[in-house]
Amino acid sequence: xxxxxxxxxxxxxxxxxxxxxxxxxxxxxxxxxxxxxxxxxxxxxxxxxxxxxxxxxxxxxxxxxxxxxxxxxxxxxxxxxxxxxxxxxxxxxxxxxxxxxxxxxxxxxxxxxxxxxxxxxxxxxxxxxxxxxxxxxxxxxxxxxxxxxxxxxxxxxxxxxxxxxxxxxxxxxxxxxxxxxxxxxxxxxxxxxxxxxxxxxxxxxxxxxxxxxxxxxxxxxxxxxxxxxxxxxxxxxxxxxxxxxxxxxxxxxxxxxxxxxxxxxxxxxxxxxxxxxxxxxxxxxxxxxxxxxxxxxxxxxxxxxxxxxxxxxxxxxxxxxxxxxxxxxxxxxxxxxxxxxxxxxxxxxxxxxxxxxxxxxxxxxxxxxxxxxxxxxxxxxxxxxxxxxxxxxxxxxxxxxxxxxxxxxxxxxxxxxxxxxxxxxxxxxxxxxxxxxxxxxxxxxxxxxxxxxxxxxxxxxxxxxxxxxxxxxxxxxxxxxxxxxxxxxxxxxxxxxxxxxxxxxxxxxxxxxxxxxxxxxxx
Amino acid sequence: xxxxxxxxxxxxxxxxxxxxxxxxxxxxxxxxxxxxxxxxxxxxxxxxxxxxxxxxxxxxxxxxxxxxxxxxxxxxxxxxxxxxxxxxxxxxxxxxxxx
Ligand SMILES: [Zn+2]
Numbered sequence: 001x002x003x004x005x006x007x008x009x010x011x012x013x014x015x016x017x018x019x020x021x022x023x024x025x026x027x028x029x030x031x032x033x034x035x036x037x038x039x040x041x042x043x044x045x046x047x048x049x050x051x052x053x054x055x056x057x058x059x060x061x062x063x064x065x066x067x068x069x070x071x072x073x074x075x076x077x078x079x080x081x082x083x084x085x086x087x088x089x090x091x092x093x094x095x096x097x098x099x100x101x102x103x104x105x106x107x108x109x110x111x112x113x114x115x116x117x118x119x120x121x122x123x124x125x126x127x128x129x130x131x132x133x134x135x136x137x138x139x140x141x142x143x144x145x146x147x148x149x150x151x152x153x154x155x156x157x158x159x160x161x162x163x164x165x166x167x168x169x170x171x172x173x174x175x176x177x178x179x180x181x182x183x184x185x186x187x188x189x190x191x192x193x194x195x196x197x198x199x200x201x202x203x204x205x206x207x208x209x210x211x212x213x214x215x216x217x218x219x220x221x222x223x224x225x226x227x228x229x230x231x232x233x234x235x236x237x238x239x240x241x242x243x244x245x246x247x248x249x250x251x252x253x254x255x256x257x258x259x260x261x262x263x264x265x266x267x268x269x270x271x272x273x274x275x276x277x278x279x280x281x282x283x284x285x286x287x288x289x290x291x292x293x294x295x296x297x298x299x300x301x302x303x304x305x306x307x308x309x310x311x312x313x314x315x316x317x318x319x320x321x322x323x324x325x326x327x328x329x330x331x332x333x334x335x336x337x338x339x340x341x342x343x344x345x346x347x348x349x350x351x352x353x354x355x356x357x358x359x360x361x362x363x364x365x366x367x368x369x370x371x372x373x374x375x376x377x378x379x380x381x382x383x384x385x386x387x388x389x390x391x392x393x394x395x396x397x398x399x400x401x402x403x404x405x406x407x408x409x410x411x412x413x414x415x416x417x418x419x420x421x422x423x424x425x426x427x428x429x430x431x432x433x434x435x436x437x438x439x440x441x442x443x444x445x446x447x448x449x450x451x452x453x454x455x456x457x458x459x460x461x462x463x464x465x466x467x468x469x470x471x472x473x474x475x476x477x478x479x480x481x482x483x484x485x486x487x488x489x490x491x492x493x494x495x496x497x498x499x500x501x502x503x504x505x506x507x508x509x510x511x512x513x514x515x516x517x518x519x520x521x522x523x
Numbered sequence: 524x525x526x527x528x529x530x531x532x533x534x535x536x537x538x539x540x541x542x543x544x545x546x547x548x549x550x551x552x553x554x555x556x557x558x559x560x561x562x563x564x565x566x567x568x569x570x571x572x573x574x575x576x577x578x579x580x581x582x583x584x585x586x587x588x589x590x591x592x593x594x595x596x597x598x599x600x601x602x603x604x605x606x607x608x609x610x611x612x613x614x615x616x617x618x619x620x621x622x
Contacts, residue, residue, distance in 0.1 A: 150622040237622040239587075262621040265532060295587025295618060299577055301533065303621040313622065341589070343616065345531060348542065355591045355614070358598035447536070451573050 111135060116208065120162050133329035134162060140328045141165035141210075143226055145218050145245055146235030147194040148172075149303070149313035150259050150320060152184040154233055157321035159202040163328070165210040166202065167229060170195040171217035177523075181310035220244060221381045226252045231328065233320050234258040237302060239294050240385040246287030247383070250276060250367045251375040257323045258287060259316045262306050264346040266316035269357070270323050273336045276360075276367045285339050289361040294389040312346050319344075397483045404503045406512045409473060421470045425462060427485050428476050428509075436509075436521050446481040455492045466494070471501035479508040524548050524557055524609055528570065532617035534588065537578055538570050546570070559590070560603040562613065578615070587618045 110117070111131055116138075123129045129137075142163050144151050147170035159166055172194050174185045184201040185194065195215040202211060214225060218241060226232060226248045234245045234256060242258065249256035255273035259266065273284040303313075319342065330336070341355045366373050377383060404412075412420055426433055427446040437443065444461050452458050459466050472489065476482040482504045489495065495502045505512070513520035528544040535542045548565050550557055560582060571578050577585065583603060584590055590597040591614040597605050607613070 146622055148622055235622050237620060239620050242620065260619040260622055262533070262619040265619060267532070267616075267619050290589075291587060291618065293586035295620075296577075296585060299533075299585070299587060299617065300620050306533070306621065308621055316622075343531065345542075348531075353594065355589075355594050355596065356599065357589070357596040 112138075116162065119206070119208070123161065129329060132331065136329050137162050137325065138164045140231060141167070141229045142231045142233060142324060142328075143167040143169065143229040144233045144235055145169045145241070146233075146237065147182075147184075147198040148178065148235060148237065149181040149261065149308065149310070150317040151233070151235035152182045152198060153314050153317035154235060154259075154320040154324070155198055155202055156184055156205060157318060158324060159206045159209055161321075161325055162206065163209055163325075165212065165229070167212040167214060167225070168195045168198050168202075169214040169216070169218055169225070170198070171215065181308060181313050183310075183314065218244065219381075220378050220383055220385065223248045224375075224379050226254065230254055231324060232256045233324060235317065235320065238389075239300060240389040242287055243294065243388060244383075244385045246271060247366050247373050247378055250286050250371075251373065251378055255284075255327050256287070257320045257327070259320045261308060261313035261316045261344075262301060262303060264309055264312055265348075266312055266319075266344040268316055268319050268323065268342045268344075269340070270327060270337065271339075272367070273327055282335070283360055283367070284336055285358060285360045286364060286367040288366040289359070289364045290339075290357060292361070292365065297390045297392045309346060312344070315344055398486055398504055402486060402503060403483075403506045404473065405506050406515050409505050410512075410516045423462060423464055423470060423472045425472060425474045425485070426476070427474060427481050432477060432523075435523060441475075446476065446485060449485060449488060452488065452492060455494060458489060458492050458494055464494075466496075469500055471503060473503050473505055475505040475512075476508045478510050479504065479506055482508060524550065524607065526562070526607065526610070527612045528566065529612065529614045530616075531614065532619050534578060534615050534617045537574055538572050544570055557607045558603065559592070559597060559601075559605040559607065559613075562607060563603070566615075584615065589616045589618065590614070591616070 112120075112134065116134070117124065120129075120134055124131070124134055140163050142158055142165070144155050144158075144167065147155070147168050151168070151170065155166060155168060170193075173191055174182070174189045174194050174197050176187070176190050178194075179185060179187065179190075182194075185197045189197040193215040195213050199211050199213040202209075212228070214222075216222070218225075218236075223244065229252075231254055232245060232249050234242055236242065236245065237260070242260075246256060246258070249272045253275040255275060256271040257268070258271055259268040261267075269287075269290070271284060271290075272286050274282055276283045276286075327336070339357050339359055341357050343353045343355065345351060345353075360367060362368055363370075365371060373383060412422075424438060424441040426437055426441045426443050427449065428443075429445045429447060430443075433443045433445075442462055449458070449461070452461075455466060458464075462472070464470070464472070472494070474482040474485045474489075476485070486502050486504045489502050494500065507514075509520060510522075513522055524547065526546055526548055528546055530538060530542055530544075538544070546569070548557060548562065551561065554561075563579065563582065563584070567575055567579055578588070579585060590602075592600055592605055592607070593612055594614075
């Protein structure tokens with residue numbers, strides 16, 4: 001539901017424009033206001049679409065109309081300010097007039113606005129940047145797909161450096177568990193669009209670039225968006241989007257900076273640099289040249305499963321911005337760097353390593369001359385990236401009779417009079433077990449028990465009697481590893497062909513937290 | 524033959540979470556050279572402790588694993604036919620996908 005009250009501060013903020021305010025600051029505030037307005041409008045349409053608009057409908061509509069009106073007024077006001085300056089009635093206008101006078105007398109018009117000289121001064125005086133580099137940055141446009149742990153720092157540095165146009169694409173909303181690493185979002189934005197949140201933060205850093213906010217997920221059907229950009233940053237978190245973004249970069253002929261991070265490690269590559277569309281002899285490899293086939297889905301871990309250290313993904317996002325500005329500022333006669341993979345390992349003996357990787361694959365399915373992937377085939381949706389990368393099998397590997405709901409488990413352990421003797425085996429990894437666990441549970445991490453070779457290893461670790469009839473309940477975080485454990489214990493013969501019950505607790509501790517004990521931590 | 528093997532990107536979890544292995548690989552049957560193909564076999568038997576399918580597919584590494592011999596993609600040195608020499612450093616790295 002749209003929070004009507006949230007719109008008010010935007011409006012109040014805009015009503016305090018003074019004559020002494022600089023035109024740039026007014027423009028910045030209008031841009032900010034406009035972004036807030038657009039976000040609420042999208043939110044509003046979304047709510048409308050999903051039919052959850054209630055009694056606040058009229059109220060919201062009125063507020064939006066009010067704000068639209070206010071915005072038009074402010075635009076007119078700004079226009080007037082501009083014309084007044086020409087008449088020399090405002091202070092800003094005086095300075096403007098002085099600039100004009102000077103330029104006609106002593107020099108040609110400056111290539112950058114005075115504000116830009118000042119803002120970018122610390123990088124402008126470097127030989128790597130200079131005026132040519134800054135003008136290349138200003139002429140460039142970068143699409144950042146993913147406004148998360150990589151996208152946040154990458155976007156912040158690109159905005160600060162003065163990239164002319166920055167697109168932010170992300171369909172997710174800000175969650176509180178994102179904030180330890182997704183440093184441009186803040187607690188007040190939890191529950192709202194990541195793309196809009198990041199866009200707003202970037203406007204505060206630098207109001208000068210053009211920002212295009214795409215608050216939805218990338219799919220092949222909307223990949224035409226890349227046509228408006230001269231570079232893409234892959235800041236996403238799964239193989240299917242990595243292949244899609246690489247194909248987009250290839251069909252649109254633009255370089256791609258692809259990075260990823262998990263736990264304490266990160267990887268980054270500059271791809272399609274220079275793009276195939278230029279001199280194909282010199283063209284750099286695409287993601288498919290390096291990884292023609294996707295990894296098996298069971299080998300792919302997300303940050304939610306494997307964990308991620310905030311500064312690790314931050315380092316990778318910053319490196320993405322660095323590689324992007326290096327490519328953007330490179331003079332046309334300077335060759336691209338040979339294809340390489342930079343690996344970062346926070347706890348490695350060497351934190352950074354650069355590895356030479358293969359170049360363009362002459363038979364690549366995406367970037368070679370006999371490719372079947374074209375802009376048209378991409379946008380028609382005929383490439384199925386999900387199917388290409390595969391998905392894990394459904395998580396219900398056990399029959400219903402081998403599983404118990406958290407409700408039934410709770411009533412079993414709470415049964416008055418005749419408590420049921422049982423063994424509760426928690427198979428989460430050690431750090432998770434130490435976060436929260438149930439009194440009396442036996443801890444054996446899944447990574448360890450997966451390697452058990454005989455029943456004795458199991459009975460020793462679980463301290464159970466192989467002859468006992470006491471049931472064994474297995475629990476994990478979400479209910480997948482626990483099912484695999486039940487199967488493993490059976491393979492080892494712990495169930496004595498069904499004489500002993502071994503059950504999985506359906507949905508794991510997450511289900512327990514939701515349905516039984518709200519004081520159990522969510523992590 | 525003395526070699527340094529390094530596992531990264533999560534592959535170390537298949538070998539007791541040890542990232543760097545200094546190993547001594549014996550040449551088989553008076554063979555004169557050790558190729559990457561031989562080394563993969565050796566690694567599978569002697570270093571990988573669990574789920575070998577997460578490391579290999581057929582007689583090569585599984586998709587999504589990069590192999591680097593002395594900091595260079597093995598694609599550039601002949602993949603399975605790459606000949607190894609004393610003190611070489613071989614890195615096996617799984618691609619990461621998080622962000
Ligand atoms: Zn390619």
